[in-house]
Amino acid sequence: MRLICVIVGLFYFSFISAQCDHSPTIETEGDFILCPSEVIQIFTQEYDSYQWFKKSFSGTEWEIIPGETSQFLDVVQGVDDLFYFNVATTLNSCYETSLEVLIDSWVFAGMVVESSGNYIFEDDLFKVCLGDSITFSIGQPYNTNIQWYKDGVPIEGENGTSITLTEQEESGVYFVEGAPGECPDYIVSPGVDLPVLIYDCNLNINDVFYDSKITLYPNPVNDILTIRSEADKNITIELYDINGKKILIKSVNKGVSQFDFTNLVKGIYFTKFNNDDIDFTKIIIKN
16 A cells, blocks of 8 residues: 555656646737738747747648747748647756647738729720719728829829719829738739820810721830821821820821830820821820
């Protein structure tokens, strides 16, 4: 009977001796859900030594992370999400391992812009008659750090999820960017421009070629606009900005001519073609 008591006593003493005075946990300044391209730092309390481990979401085996033997560990979205992490620590030669944490990440659909109002969309251009309007709206989850642009310039005060255009001077090329509320620093855009022309429809501004012998490309244009003419007579070309200011006038012969748009600001321009036989206007979009 005494022998049994001694054995039990030794077991109890060994059990008590194996318990450490510390219990590590894993923390971070925010949460464990990463935003796109985000890097966060996870950490534990201060001890004598550390070793970090990771395990895939569907895995069963823990893997040592080579060289990660400090109190802190950087985790990267796209690399470390959907992995479990824990850390083994020692304090006064006593060894303890933390509970595991799962690193997750946010996934967002691309930003989409919807249009509504009374307009016609043709030739990659939103055309609105004076007195009517067009509204552009972006959907959830993009509701934070929104900025609308016109002709490449931020529009002061336009930071909502929609913008409505109705005035003639509001014609131009629009663009928007914003972020989801969960990740306010993840600022994206739909990747497309929104060219808008608001004009007096009674003026019957033409945006098609009535002479099949003249072609113009590319439109929209980034730098060089090429005009190919197969007309027998010289053609006078006049370029105007959206406010009606004449930018240049040039006479072109039969063949290929080029116009340098590189230094022109982003927006909508009118190119008027005329000679004794033809007289029409083409709308040019400068990206």
